[in-house]
Amino acid sequence: MPGGAEDALLRCADEPIAVPGAVQPHGALLAVTEPDLAVVVASANAPELFGRPVAGTSLDQLLDDSDTARLRAGLAGDLAEVNPLRVRLGGADVDLVLHRADGLLVTEWEPVLGAEQAGAAWHRRLPTTLQRLSATATLEELTAVLARDVRALTCFDRVMVYRFDAEWNGEVIAEDRRDDLEPFLGLRYPASDIPAQARALYATNWMRLIPDAGYRPVPLEPPLTPSTGRPLDLSGAILRSVSPVHLEYLANMGVVSSMSVSLIDNGKLWGLIACHHYAGPHRPSYSDRVAAEFLGRTASLLLPTLVGAGEQTGVLEVAHRQAELASAIGRTPRALAEALTEGEVTVLDLLPASGAAVRINGQLRLLGETPPADRVVPLVRALLAAGAPVTDAVSRVVPEAADLAGSASGVLAVEVVGGQEDFLAWFRPETLREITWGGNPYTSKTAQTDAGPRLSPRRSFDAWSETVRETARPWREHEVTAARSLAALLTGTAASRAEEDNRLAAALQRTLLLEQLPKVPGVALAARYLPSEEDVVGGDWYDIVPLPGGRVSIVLGDVAGHGLAAAAITAQLRHALRAHLLRAPGPAAALDGLNEVIGALLPGELATAIVAELDPATGDVVVANAGHPPVLIGTAAGAAYLHEGRGPALGLLDVADYAETRVHLGDDDRLLLFSDGLVERSADGLAAGLEDLRAAVGAGPADPQQLLDAVLGALNPPRTDDVTLLGVART
Amino acid sequence: MLFDVERTTIAGRAALTVRGEVDIATSAQVADAAASLLDTAPAGLVIDLSPTRFLDSSGARVLVAIARRCAAGGIELHVIAPPTNRPVRLPLELLQLDRVVPLIGSAGELPSVSAGRETP
Incomplete structure (x- = not known):
C-alpha cells in the first residue's frame, strides 16, 4: 500500500469519530437543557432552518405551542417511541429526532422535503417481509433476503451484507445491486477498512447515513459544550459528521451516498448491511431508515440460530464421516493405515482439508495436497513439540515451514499414542488460494484513476491479501474434536491389537x-x-x-x-x-x-x-x-x-x-x-x-x-x- | 539412556556415528538412517560404532541387512568397532558377523579414498 493511503488509514484510526464537532448538512442539531429546553449548542445551519437566530433561545420559542406540548409529553417517556416527531417549521414538515448525551437533550431536525419515501405500500408489505426473513433456513438465504428487501425499501444502487471474520476482515456474503453494476459478492476487505473505534461505535449505534459524501461539515457552536468543556458527544446522533478519510474512501469507490446498518449477534458486531448509491445524493426518509434498521435488528435476532445451524451442518457431516471411518477401522483392525487411506471414505474426507497424512507404525501415507513426504514428519513433530498441533498459521509456529504455505498454512495434527511417533494430520493451504470470486476485483471499474492516496475495492483486496498471507481457514472446534476422537480410537485399537498380539505370542511361546x-x-x-x-x-x-x-x-x-x-x-x-x-x-x-x-x-x-x-x-x-x-x-x-x-x-x-x-x-x-x-x-x-x-x-x-x-x-x-x-x- | 545416530563424514565418506545403546528399541533408527543415506547412492558408507555402548542381536541383524544392501548396490561398507569396545565387539565376534559385515578397528584402517587413482 502506498504511503499516502497508509497515512490516511493511520489518521483514520486516531480520529475521534464520536466527537467530530460537526454535523452533516441535511439537518440541523440543537442541544438543549432540560426541563427549560434552553439551547446550549447549535449547528451553524440552525438559524437557516428556523428562519431566526437560535443562540440564547429555547425550543418553546422555536416551536409552536402544540408541537412544544407534544415534545414535552414525549420527554416523559421512552424517546425511541417519540422518534420521529413530525413538526412544522416555517410551513415545512421536519422530522425531529431526540436522544440524550452529555447531560443534554440532543434534538436533530431533518426536513422531510428532499428525502426519498418508500411509501405506504412498502410499509404495508412489512409483515410479509418479516415472514420471509424468519422463514429462511440458512445464513445464505437470510442474507440474500435481507439485501433484497433493504434495497427494495431504501432504493440504494447496491446493498451488500458483509460479514466479519475473527480478525475483523470483512467479506461480502450477499448482494443486491443495480443490474449494470459489477458484482462485489465474494470481495474481502481488510480489518483496517473499518477501524476499531468505528466498529465499537457500530456495536451500539445501529444505523449510519451519509446522504451526500461530498458534503461540507457544519460546525457546532460553541465547539466545546460549556457544561463539559468538551465537544458534544455525537455517537448517538443521526447527523454525526463522519471521518474525512471515510468520505475519501467512499469517493474513491465512486460512492455518492452510503448507509450502513449493524448486524449484531449476541451483543457482538457480526457484520453490516452496507448500502451504496452512485447516481447522486440519496436520503431515505427517517421512517424508511428505521424500517431498514428494524430489518437489521430482526436479522440479528435470527443470526444465532442460522449461524448455529450452519455450524451444526458441518458438525453432522463430520460426525457422519467419523462413524464411517470408525466402522472401517473396526472391520480391519490389523490394517489401520489401509482402513484410513484406501477405503471409500478416507481420513481426508473426515473434515474439510486439502491434504492429509497418516503415520501408523512409523509408515507415512499421504492423501491429497500435502507438503513433500520428507517435510511432513519434521513439520508435525515441530508443531507437536511447540504445543501448537492445531494452527491456521504454521509459519508463525515453525518459521522454517513458511515455504510450505501453498499446501500447509494450516495444520491439524493429532498424536496416535503408543505407536512409533504415529500421528494423523490434515493440511489446509493459504486462504488466498481457496478464494472463489463472485466478481473479479482486478477489473474493478472503480479502481484508481488518478494519483494520490486511493482506497478502492481492489486496494482493499490487496491489503486484505497481505493480512491473510500464510494463514489458512481456521480449524473449527468440532473438527478438532473429531480428529482427536479418531486418534483416540486408533490408539485404543492399536493398544488392543498389541494386547491381542501379546496374547497370541504368549500362547505361541508356551508351545515353544x-x-x-x-x-x-x-x-x-x-x-x-x-x-x-x-x-x-x-x-x-x-x-x-x-x-x-x-x-x-x-x-x-x-x-x-x-x-x-x-x-x-x-x-x-x-x-x-x-x-x-x-x-x-x-x-x-x-x-x-x-x-x-x-x-x-x-x-x-x-x-x-x-x-x-x-x-x-x-x-x-x-x-x-x-x-x-x-x-x-x-x-x-x-x-x-x-x-x-x-x-x-x-x-x-x-x-x-x-x-x-x-x-x-x-x-x-x-x-x-x-x-x-x-x-x-x-x-x-x-x-x-x-x-x-x-x-x-x-x-x-x-x-x-x-x-x-x-x-x-x-x-x-x-x-x-x-x-x-x-x-x-x-x- | 541417550541414543543418537548422527550423519557425519569420516575419511571423506558418508558416515553414521551411533551413540548409546543399539537394542530392540533403537535398532530401527539405525536402519532408517542407513536406508535414507543409502538412498542417496553414496560411493561408500562408514558406520562408526566407537561411541556405541551396547549392541544386541537386533542391532546385529540391522548391520547384516545394511551389509547386504551395500553388497547388492556396490557400495563400499566399513563398520568401525574398536577391539577395546568389548560391549560391541564381543557380540559381533560371537555371531561371527565379520563374515558378512566388514569390521575394522579404527578410522585409520580405512583405505584412502583416492587410493588406486593414478596421479599425473
Whole structure:
C-alpha cells in the first residue's frame, strides 16, 4: 500500500469519530437543557432552518405551542417511541429526532422535503417481509433476503451484507445491486477498512447515513459544550459528521451516498448491511431508515440460530464421516493405515482439508495436497513439540515451514499414542488460494484513476491479501474434536491389537517352551525361562530331543527381535531344527540344515542356536554352535567355556559349514546352556557378565535345578530381554 | 539412556556415528538412517560404532541387512568397532558377523579414498 493511503488509514484510526464537532448538512442539531429546553449548542445551519437566530433561545420559542406540548409529553417517556416527531417549521414538515448525551437533550431536525419515501405500500408489505426473513433456513438465504428487501425499501444502487471474520476482515456474503453494476459478492476487505473505534461505535449505534459524501461539515457552536468543556458527544446522533478519510474512501469507490446498518449477534458486531448509491445524493426518509434498521435488528435476532445451524451442518457431516471411518477401522483392525487411506471414505474426507497424512507404525501415507513426504514428519513433530498441533498459521509456529504455505498454512495434527511417533494430520493451504470470486476485483471499474492516496475495492483486496498471507481457514472446534476422537480410537485399537498380539505370542511361546521336560534316562535336566518385562515375548527357545540309541540333543536358540513376528519365526526354527536333528548325522549337520531353512524361507532373519548332543551312557558330548554364547562346563576344578566348535549365526551365510567339538561330561560335571539375555546387560558389559557366570557356575551346586537357581540369584539379570537357562548333568 | 545416530563424514565418506545403546528399541533408527543415506547412492558408507555402548542381536541383524544392501548396490561398507569396545565387539565376534559385515578397528584402517587413482 502506498504511503499516502497508509497515512490516511493511520489518521483514520486516531480520529475521534464520536466527537467530530460537526454535523452533516441535511439537518440541523440543537442541544438543549432540560426541563427549560434552553439551547446550549447549535449547528451553524440552525438559524437557516428556523428562519431566526437560535443562540440564547429555547425550543418553546422555536416551536409552536402544540408541537412544544407534544415534545414535552414525549420527554416523559421512552424517546425511541417519540422518534420521529413530525413538526412544522416555517410551513415545512421536519422530522425531529431526540436522544440524550452529555447531560443534554440532543434534538436533530431533518426536513422531510428532499428525502426519498418508500411509501405506504412498502410499509404495508412489512409483515410479509418479516415472514420471509424468519422463514429462511440458512445464513445464505437470510442474507440474500435481507439485501433484497433493504434495497427494495431504501432504493440504494447496491446493498451488500458483509460479514466479519475473527480478525475483523470483512467479506461480502450477499448482494443486491443495480443490474449494470459489477458484482462485489465474494470481495474481502481488510480489518483496517473499518477501524476499531468505528466498529465499537457500530456495536451500539445501529444505523449510519451519509446522504451526500461530498458534503461540507457544519460546525457546532460553541465547539466545546460549556457544561463539559468538551465537544458534544455525537455517537448517538443521526447527523454525526463522519471521518474525512471515510468520505475519501467512499469517493474513491465512486460512492455518492452510503448507509450502513449493524448486524449484531449476541451483543457482538457480526457484520453490516452496507448500502451504496452512485447516481447522486440519496436520503431515505427517517421512517424508511428505521424500517431498514428494524430489518437489521430482526436479522440479528435470527443470526444465532442460522449461524448455529450452519455450524451444526458441518458438525453432522463430520460426525457422519467419523462413524464411517470408525466402522472401517473396526472391520480391519490389523490394517489401520489401509482402513484410513484406501477405503471409500478416507481420513481426508473426515473434515474439510486439502491434504492429509497418516503415520501408523512409523509408515507415512499421504492423501491429497500435502507438503513433500520428507517435510511432513519434521513439520508435525515441530508443531507437536511447540504445543501448537492445531494452527491456521504454521509459519508463525515453525518459521522454517513458511515455504510450505501453498499446501500447509494450516495444520491439524493429532498424536496416535503408543505407536512409533504415529500421528494423523490434515493440511489446509493459504486462504488466498481457496478464494472463489463472485466478481473479479482486478477489473474493478472503480479502481484508481488518478494519483494520490486511493482506497478502492481492489486496494482493499490487496491489503486484505497481505493480512491473510500464510494463514489458512481456521480449524473449527468440532473438527478438532473429531480428529482427536479418531486418534483416540486408533490408539485404543492399536493398544488392543498389541494386547491381542501379546496374547497370541504368549500362547505361541508356551508351545515353544516345554510344559514338562521329557524324562531322559541317565540325564538330569533343569530349565528356566524368564520372559522380558518390556516385551511379552522374546525370541528364545529351547528343546530336548531324544534321539535313537539313547542319545539326547539339548537345544537352546534365540531369534533376533521380539514380539509376534519373532515368536512365529522361533516356532518355525524349533520345529525345523527338531526335524534336522532326527535325520542328520550330528549337530553340525543339523545346524547346516537349519541355516539353509532360514536362507530359503526366512531371508533377512538372524538367529543363534547351540546344540549339545549327549550320550548319557558314556558322557560324550558333541557340541555345535551357530553364533550363540558358548556352553559352560562345570567340574570339580571350576567352570570353563567351550570356545571350540563355534560358527556364524544362522542366516548370516548361505553355506555355514558348522564344526563340531567333543567334550566329556563326568559324573559330577554339569553343562550350562544360556541365552545372551542372562549376561549381555551386565553392568560391566557382556565380557564381565560371562566371567560372573563362569564364577557362579564354578562355585555352584552340582544339581541342575539348584545350580540354575544359584546362577540366577548371583547374576540377577535385568528383565529387558528374555532369559533362558538349561542345566544338564548325568545321573 | 541417550541414543543418537548422527550423519557425519569420516575419511571423506558418508558416515553414521551411533551413540548409546543399539537394542530392540533403537535398532530401527539405525536402519532408517542407513536406508535414507543409502538412498542417496553414496560411493561408500562408514558406520562408526566407537561411541556405541551396547549392541544386541537386533542391532546385529540391522548391520547384516545394511551389509547386504551395500553388497547388492556396490557400495563400499566399513563398520568401525574398536577391539577395546568389548560391549560391541564381543557380540559381533560371537555371531561371527565379520563374515558378512566388514569390521575394522579404527578410522585409520580405512583405505584412502583416492587410493588406486593414478596421479599425473
